[in-house]
Amino acid sequence: EIVLTQSPxxxxxxxxxxxxxxxxxxxxxxxxxxxxxQQKPGQAPRLLIYATSNRAAGTPDRFSGSGSGTRFTLTxxxxxxxxxxxxxxxxxxxxxxxxxxxGTKLAIK
Amino acid sequence: xxxxxxxxPALVKPTQTLTLTCTFSGFSLKRSGMxxxxxxxxxxxxxxxxxxxxxxxxxxxxxxxxxxxTISKDTSNNLVVLTMTNMDxxxxxxxxxxRISTTTTHDAFDVWGQGTMxxxxx
Numbered sequence: 001e002i003v004l005t006q007s008p009x010x011x012x013x014x015x016x017x018x019x020x021x022x023x024x025x026x027x028x029x030x031x032x033x034x035x036x037x038q039q040k041p042g043q044a045p046r047l048l049i050y051a052t053s054n055r056a057a058g059t060p061d062r063f064s065g066s067g068s069g070t071r072f073t074l075t076x077x078x079x080x081x082x083x084x085x086x087x088x089x090x091x092x093x094x095x096x097x098x099x100x101x102x103g104t105k106l107a108i109k
Numbered sequence: 110x111x112x113x114x115x116x117x118p119a120l121v122k123p124t125q126t127l128t129l130t131c132t133f134s135g136f137s138l139k140r141s142g143m144x145x146x147x148x149x150x151x152x153x154x155x156x157x158x159x160x161x162x163x164x165x166x167x168x169x170x171x172x173x174x175x176x177x178x179t180i181s182k183d184t185s186n187n188l189v190v191l192t193m194t195n196m197d198x199x200x201x202x203x204x205x206x207x208r209i210s211t212t213t214t215h216d217a218f219d220v221w222g223q224g225t226m227x228x229x230x231x
Contacts, residue, residue: 001172035217044205044224045156050217088156092216096169098146098158
């Protein structure tokens, strides 16, 4: 099973800052099946990025995804107050299994 | 507009079987490339994928829970059912269903239901 490790666990920033969230698979993976989700308290997750770098419908362009192999990144430029949430990366891997990372909490400093 | 809604009991006893229903609209599970999936999240915890059913009735389960899960669909009534046997307090979680559109979002979960909280307790 491929384990996704997200870092940091918590990231404290201010509105207007830029955020860099990491997702590191335990083995090299392709880029087609790495996604990022945003979850706000009391809400269901929302798809932000799919296939590493493609923004889902409605995702603002201040969100961008990149990476390959064992290092993937979600970058959020010019943080808005509504961006403070928990972010999960997800992999659809071999043997038809989905795995999620443990999440990064983006907190207001 | 694509919507999904989960329904089921809020409380089940240990060893009982949980049955959850996902009722959806705005898409057809008869259409090639469409799937519905279930995910759960324990209180304060991370997301955990459970099962998936495809338009052609292919089914996939989380390896560690495979013996306890069954997923099925009723395309005439636009619903997907998940059963989980032998419930344990560790299965207490919010259960979500979500849509997968293989052809547009590379198997990511592009639309989610609001979730239903299930507590396992005697």
